Amino acid sequence: xxxxxxxxxxxxxxxxxxxxxxxxxxxxxxxxxxxxxxxxxxxxxxxxxxxxxxxxx
Numbered sequence: 001x002x003x004x005x006x007x008x009x010x011x012x013x014x015x016x017x018x019x020x021x022x023x024x025x026x027x028x029x030x031x032x033x034x035x036x037x038x039x040x041x042x043x044x045x046x047x048x049x050x051x052x053x054x055x056x057x
Contacts, residue, residue, distance in 0.1 A: 001051030009044035012037035 008015045016030040033040045 001047055001054065005044045005046075005048035005051060008047070009041050012040035012044070016040065 013034050016034040020027045020030050033043070
């Protein structure tokens with residue numbers, strides 16, 4: 001979770017596009033995230049916080 005969050009935070013428009021694999025629903029969600037880099041970065045920070053919490057728990 002930490003690495004995924006860090007990659008998503010570092011490149012909020014390119015990283016979701018790299019995760020697309022052909023499923024229409026998931027690709028639409030990833031397109032939405034790629035078009036909204038501020039939201040992607042906020043979700044990435046949340047993912048890293050949850051990952052840190054799980055690591056120290």
